[in-house]
Amino acid sequence: MKGKKLIAVAAGAVMAFTLAACSGSGAGDDSSADATTSAAPAESNGGDAAMEKGTIGVAMPTQTSERWIADGDAVKKGLEAEGYTVDLQFAGDDIPTQSQQIDSMITNGSQLLIVAAIDGTALSGQLEAAAAAGIPVIAYDRLIRDTPNVDYYVTFDNYKVGVQQATSLLVGLGILNEDGSEGDAEGPFNIELFAGSLDDNNAFFFFNGAIDTLQPYIDSGVLVVPSGQTEIEQVATLRWAQETAQKRMEDLLTANYASETLNGVLSPYDGISRGILTALSNAGYGPTIADGMPVVTGQDAEIASVKLINDDVQFATIFKDTRKLAAQAVVGALSFLDGAEPEANDTTTYDNGVKVVPSYLLDSDIVYKDNITSLLVDSGYWTADEVASGVAE
Incomplete structure (x- = not known):
């Protein structure tokens, strides 16, 4: 597994991009083992100040896709830059594992949850417990369905x-x-x-x-x-x-x-x-x-x-520039933790079966061979x- 430095984004955070190949060998595949066990709770760089501000739980679906590793790292660093401890967990694409991880985050006193669900219909019990504990929930890039207990959704269009x-x-x-x-x-x-x-x-x-x-x-x-x-x-x-x-x-x-x-x-x-x-x-x-x-x-x-x-x-x-997605998740989290409602630019589209979830949508771009440099290299996402x-x- 290899890391890469990217340009600084929100809150002065520097992201670490990690390449983890998709399951199975194939064209362009750089094989590595799938990390199916959950990560240990992350340590903050914020010391006592972070402990005073508290812990935020970040649940990501898998490490078999490099983008989820990058998203998790980016959200973690952005929140740590604001003085929070981050419990970042990857679930290895296993639904019971993710459910248990979120249960643990709630039990251990997370003040807010950011969740990229494996199965958007499988977390109703966990989110009910979060709501009972007064913990806001941000759905990250995947809408969590069939529950009233999701407070905000950050995604692309x-x-x-x-x-x-x-x-x-x-x-x-x-x-x-x-x-x-x-x-x-x-x-x-x-x-x-x-x-x-x-x-x-x-x-x-x-x-x-x-x-x-x-x-x-x-x-x-x-x-x-x-x-x-x-x-x-x-x-x-x-x-x-x-x-x-x-x-x-x-x-x-x-x-x-x-x-x-x-x-x-x-x-x-x-x-x-x-x-x-x-x-x-x-x-x-x-x-x-x-x-x-x-x-x-x-x-x-x-x-x-x-x-x-x-x-x-x-x-x-x-x-889909996930650096921007991670930054918006951090902005939304900070709004909730400050007792405010985060900005939503779509309040009509994302009906999860129980409620329309206030959402913030970001734009995406088509990458062809002739614009790889302008979109990906010049922006610092990948190097030449x-x-x-x-x-x-």
């Missing part, structure tokens, strides 16, 4: 992320230009669709934004889905797992592409994309887009996938050497 994923697929096929104007390609193009995990509320926003964008082209025959699998329940990927996506892509190729050529794949996440690309490579596609590799989308700008984009293997990803190597330093 996830419907827009899905629109951007579909748009990047259309750009890669030549149907659209990068500026959104009509391209020269007329099709028909064979595509397949992938979605995220059904227990993650964001998967639905991503897929809905994408399918709403692609559906007119499917209806007109410009895009064809030979498998016929166009419903989210058919195309979902449990736990966003790379190896699950690779197996499904292999099965799709075997069943539908003996005499057809696949032109593009909608993928909602870079780990899934690498599984797809491995299956495609093993089936004889590529090695690059110029050599016939289908257009494959992605999300999270993971360094292994950024290298693949730079090498003309993966076509695009969506950059990391892009070239595909490994975080």
